[in-house]
Amino acid sequence: MLRRPQDCRRRVMKMTETFLKPMHPEGWKFVPVFAAVTLVLFLIWQPLGWIGLGLTVWCYYFFRDPKRAVPQNRGLLVSPADGVVSLIGPAVPPPELGLGPQPLLRVSVFMSVFNCHVNRAPIAGEVTAVAYRPGKFLNASLDKASEDNERNALAIRLDDGRQIAVVQIAGLVARRIVCWTKPGQTLRTGERFGLIRFGSRLDVYLPEGVQPQVALGQTMVGGETVIALIGQEAPARSVRID
Known part of the structure; x- marks a missing residue:
């Protein structure tokens, strides 16, 4: 034929x-x-x-920057990066953001040198703070990288007044964090806000009471994979490794 x-x-x-x-x-x-x-x-x-x-x-x-099918449903918080969920647990957000000393649930997405490194806004809202802090270049998969490594943190205020934090963390190979977003700017869910060169990690700090809908080791697609449901009662996700 x-x-x-x-x-x-x-x-x-x-x-x-x-x-x-x-x-x-x-x-x-x-x-x-x-x-x-x-x-x-x-x-x-x-x-x-x-x-x-x-x-x-x-x-x-x-440096590829593919298009993504960003979900538009209200209250969906999506992954800010491609990679693998490496950490889930309580942690105090970067003090330079002024979000208080209380631990919040943190979801970390580790990016290898083979992942797309363009970073996207996890949820729509107004950027209330952008804070850069120099630091070390430890392996970004380690828990202490959140404290010791070079980082750039953003606070995003949602429509209901609650705030989330998303933090770009440099890694063992990464030596340059790029962020073109400024305080006062309004971001859409999945909108590009920066990138990190050559391997690193993104941390997302969830509002109090919000449970993650992802699991350790899960592969994430930036701008597409849902991390959490904001404003909806949903238990933490349970999974079966098969």
Whole structure:
């Protein structure tokens, strides 16, 4: 059976969309450098050039910025990043945000160097504070990274007056936190607010009484996976590892 030309074009477009993702503008600071070094490596010794090509492709994918199907239902708090849930438990939010000394339930999403590193707002609201604090570059999967590592924290006030905190944490490889969001700015759920270069972690501090709808080890999709239900009675999620 012969395929129609339009069917073939659709298949090609789908394959292209699968492998070629939009790249965030931050990537243009790095990908051309990787490509130039790769060209030099090919001139020096071809096997080195192929290694450089692989690293260039990795750099491009690191800065990929794919579109996401952000849920629009009121009260949904979504993951701010791609990655894996590495920690769930009570913790005091960064003091520089002024949210008080009481522990809140914290959900941490660890991003490897292979994850998309564009960070998205967990929920719609007004940014009331943005606070950067220098620090160490420990492994971001460790609990103490929240206290010791370089970080950038945002407080977001919801429509009902409650606040959440979302914290960008640098990791062992990450050396640059980027945040283009300012206090007073209103964010939509899933809106891009920053990124972290080369591996790190995002912490989300939930309002008092809100239970997470995710589990340790769960794979998260930034802007899509629901972390919690705000303003709705919902118990903490239970799971079965199968």
